[in-house]
Amino acid sequence: MTTHTDPPEGAHADGDDERLPCGRPLSQVWDDRERRTDTPHLAGCPHCQGAVRDLEQLETAVRGLREETRETSAYDAEPLTRRVMDLVRLELRPGCPVPLGDPAEDLWIMETVAARALRSAAETVEGVRAGSCRVVDAAGAVAVRLDIHAPANAGLRQLAERVRQRVREAADRELGMVTASVDIRVTDLVDTRAEGREGDTA
Amino acid sequence: MAGARRPTAPPDTGEDTGDTLLVVRAAEGDEDAFAALVRAHAPALIRLATRLLGTPAEAEDAVQEAFLSAWRRLPEFHGQASFGTWMYRIVTNRCLNVLRARRPVAPLESAGEVPAAEHTTSPARITEARDAVRELREALDLLSAEQRACWVLRELDGRSYEFVADAVGISQDAVRARVFRARRCLTRALGAWR
Numbered sequence: 001m002t003t004h005t006d007p008p009e010g011a012h013a014d015g016d017d018e019r020l021p022c023g024r025p026l027s028q029v030w031d032d033r034e035r036r037t038d039t040p041h042l043a044g045c046p047h048c049q050g051a052v053r054d055l056e057q058l059e060t061a062v063r064g065l066r067e068e069t070r071e072t073s074a075y076d077a078e079p080l081t082r083r084v085m086d087l088v089r090l091e092l093r094p095g096c097p098v099p100l101g102d103p104a105e106d107l108w109i110m111e112t113v114a115a116r117a118l119r120s121a122a123e124t125v126e127g128v129r130a131g132s133c134r135v136v137d138a139a140g141a142v143a144v145r146l147d148i149h150a151p152a153n154a155g156l157r158q159l160a161e162r163v164r165q166r167v168r169e170a171a172d173r174e175l176g177m178v179t180a181s182v183d184i185r186v187t188d189l190v191d192t193r194a195e196g197r198e199g200d201t202a
Numbered sequence: 203m204a205g206a207r208r209p210t211a212p213p214d215t216g217e218d219t220g221d222t223l224l225v226v227r228a229a230e231g232d233e234d235a236f237a238a239l240v241r242a243h244a245p246a247l248i249r250l251a252t253r254l255l256g257t258p259a260e261a262e263d264a265v266q267e268a269f270l271s272a273w274r275r276l277p278e279f280h281g282q283a284s285f286g287t288w289m290y291r292i293v294t295n296r297c298l299n300v301l302r303a304r305r306p307v308a309p310l311e312s313a314g315e316v317p318a319a320e321h322t323t324s325p326a327r328i329t330e331a332r333d334a335v336r337e338l339r340e341a342l343d344l345l346s347a348e349q350r351a352c353w354v355l356r357e358l359d360g361r362s363y364e365f366v367a368d369a370v371g372i373s374q375d376a377v378r379a380r381v382f383r384a385r386r387c388l389t390r391a392l393g394a395w396r
Contacts, residue, residue: 016379018386027382054389057334061392064335066358069253077244080262084269085237091273093231112231119227131223132230149223188222 020047030055096136101176103140111135114175118144121170122163127151127192141180144171152189160184225285229276236276240269243286247293253358254297254351256342264300268292294351294369301347334392341391345384352377353384 018026022045029051032039042048097108111134119130131147144167150159164182171177221242227235244265251261251268272279272292279288342350348370355366356377363381367374 016383026386030382030385054392055385058338058385058389058392061334061338062357064332065338068335069249069358075245075248077241077248080244080248080266081237081240084240084266084273085233087266087270088233088236088273091270095231115230116232116234119232129223131226133227134230147226 020051022047024048026051098135098137098142098177099140101178109175109177114142114171114177117170117174118146118167121166121174122146122148124166125159125162127154127190128159128163129190131187138180141178142171143181143183144179145183145185147185147187149188149190150186151192153192156186160186221285222281225276225279225281228273229279236273239285243289244269246286247289250290250359251293251297253354254294255300256339260300261297264296265293268296271296291369294355295371298347298351298370301350304347337392338388341388344387344391346380348372349380349384349387352380353388356381 020026020029022041024041024045024047029042029048032042033052033055042052093112096111098111098114099105100107100109114135115133118135119133122128122130122133127150129149131149132145133147134145136143136145146163146167148160148163150156163184167182168179171179171182221239224235224239228239247265247268248258248261251264252258255261255264268289272289279285283291342354345353351370352366355361355369356363361369363374363377366377370377
């Protein structure tokens with residue numbers, strides 16, 4: 001952090017503050033104003049009252065500026081999102097390849113791509129949302145470890161089994177990937193009544 | 203201005219468990235998850251950057267770069283803060299760099315010592331509210347990058363001193379000092395100075 005443009009001492013250090021003709025430091029008058037502390041001195045001091053008026057005039061302008069820049073609901077995030085994602089897709093993020101098919105086939109898929117398909121498969125089970133999905137090479141087959149948020153009212157054992165089943169099927173049918181294991185970890189229970197935010201996952 | 207303050211909601215207030223999942227997925231390279239995060243957080247971050255920089259075009263550039271930086275750094279993001287707070291910091295720092303690059307350092311130090319404008323005694327200074335807002339917007343350019351960042355986060359965005367200190371990476375005392383200097387500079391520039 002560069003601080004050379006501003007000495008790091010407190011605002012109230014000598015030389016930085018300013019004394020009003022009545023002897024009160026300006027910072028103190030404004031601090032009192034900010035804390036809504038009415039002092040007997042203020043009531044009778046024209047200098048302090050003047051300083052408070054200055055601050056209030058600034059506050060009025062600040063409110064106007066705040067209103068001007070408040071409108072975010074109207075902001076269309078799509079063009080920015082597109083630009084960001086165009087750049088993101090140009091980034092080469094190193095990932096791990098995992099084996100597809102038989103060990104002899106020498107066919108690989110990037111972990112991120114496989115994970116995307118497996119997460120989608122897991123989310124075909126009602127109420128399940130997928131988080132971390134790691135797919136690692138396990139001697140020619142792959143070991144999958146998937147974190148999910150599960151509906152709070154579900155029987156977790158059966159739910160996990162259904163998720164495991166869907167993941168295995170997708171790995172086999174969509175990717176042609178041999179799964180050695182599919183570990184499911186429930187990292188949160190979600191109140192299903194609060195659901196209806198599926199749009200979030202895009 | 204504590205009493206008049208209407209804090210805008212922190213970016214993470216509405217953050218549901220969905221954000222957590224999206225962050226994990228994005229960190230593992232899921233671009234769609236990251237796009238959803240960008241879409242959700244862009245409006246608040248654009249507002250922040252516009253307040254810090256003054257122009258929507260510069261704000262868009264800053265936020266775009268901040269998101270790209272976030273994408274690169276996501277694998278190291280372990281959720282110490284919420285994603286919203288993390289992005290808020292990245293955007294603040296990005297904007298600070300833009301502000302610092304705008305003009306040389308030397309004149310900034312004296313920004314707080316701008317002499318009272320000659321017109322301050324004129325009775326015609328009783329201006330329309332819109333003029334005051336315009337004057338304030340222009341006066342913000344008198345502040346140093348650090349003063350401006352601290353003042354905007356505190357006064358326009360309604361953050362606590364603690365939050366600002368964390369976002370800017372300086373002590374709370376240093377934030378208070380900058381906010382005080384900024385207020386003094388701005389009250390003078392608005393022509394209210396005695």
